[in-house]
Amino acid sequence: MTLELNKDQVGQFRHRKGKCRNKSYSRAAGTWFENARLPLPLMYQIMYMFSVDYTYEAVRRETSDMREEVLSQATIADWFNYCKEAIIVYQLEHEESREKIGGPGKIVQIDENVEGHWVLGMIEDVCDDLHLEVCPDNQRNADVLVQLIKKHVREGSTIHTDFWKAYDCLPEHGYIHKKVNHSDPINKFVAPNAVHTQRIESHWRVMKRLFSKDNYKSHFTEWLIEHIWRRNNRINHRDQFEEWLKCIVYVNFFFLIKFCFILIVFL
Known part of the structure; x- marks a missing residue:
């Protein structure tokens, strides 16, 4: 088996002997780059610009020097959506292990809001760890809210809310209300x-300003997950690109299984 490299491309492995002679498969098989068609340097530049929150127009302008043909907005949108998928997979898989906020002697502020979707927001005083949950099926009742609060807030916390009656049962669940x-x-x-x-x-x-400007109503949940990811990186002074690469490493684990099946077929 030999590795064939083409300029600016991922390359491919080719069998030279045996019954698989002349069969080949992409070097990117089983990775996040498996179906990519753009040159590698351009892909990396787009990924970096996504991670640091470039606009579509800024991406077109910055990449125009790398090729004669200017990237279309549709191509950039496809790549940005592809990048967002990695964040969403990573965030959702790690959400269950996320540490709860609050606890005895600590105050947690809770409020709900809606922009076409009911969203529960929770944040501890003197802490920047914001927790957000989209209410399942847009249900806004005590049973739904209590379950979401118990998922994110430790028992014994002092919870501050408005006068909405759905919160009145919180003392029954171990909270000071x-x-x-x-x-x-x-x-x-x-x-x-x-x-x-x-x-x-x-x-x-802040979220209403961003939401109004970018008009993500049809993909609100995905936008919310990305917003939380970016915000947490910013307040913790993490490099956005490095954090995004962690998402790719995690997602590649799932591609690895598929890659194993490809190897079995070729070998």
């Missing part, structure tokens, strides 16, 4: 006992 009345004509932001949900509400304002 305090409320702020957003309809209070004197102060709708902070209750007399200093209870408020201003931190989580500030995150809603």
Whole structure:
């Protein structure tokens, strides 16, 4: 078996002997790059620009020097969606092992919002670890919210919410519950006992601006997962490209299984 390399391409393995003589398969078989058709340097440049949140127009402009034909917006969109899929797979697989927030003596602010989808937001005071959950099937009732809260918030936490009645059962599940009345004509932001949900509400304002600008309503859940991933990397001072490569390494594990079957066929 020999490796054949072409300029700027992944290359392929070719059998030279035996019953598999002259059969070949891509060097990228069983990897995230398996179906890629662009030159390798261009692929890496697009991946980097996705990780640092370039716009489509910026990608077209920056890659125009690498080739005579300017990349179409459709091609860039396909690659960006492909990159997002790796983030989504990685995030969803690691969500179950994510550490809960709060605990005895700690305050967690909780609020729900909707932009076509009901989303529950949770954040601990003096902590930047934002937890977001899309309510399944857009159900907004006590049973759904309690299960999502128990998934993310430790028992014994002091939870601050608004006056929505679905939260009233929280003490039955091991939480201390305090409320702020957003309809209070004197102060709708902070209750007399200093209870408020201003931190989580500030995150809603940021997300609404981004959501309105980019109009992701048809892919809201995917957008939300990517937003959390980028935000967590930023507040933890992580390199976005290095973190995205971790997603690719993880996704390649699944491709490896497929690659093993290919080897069995050829050998």
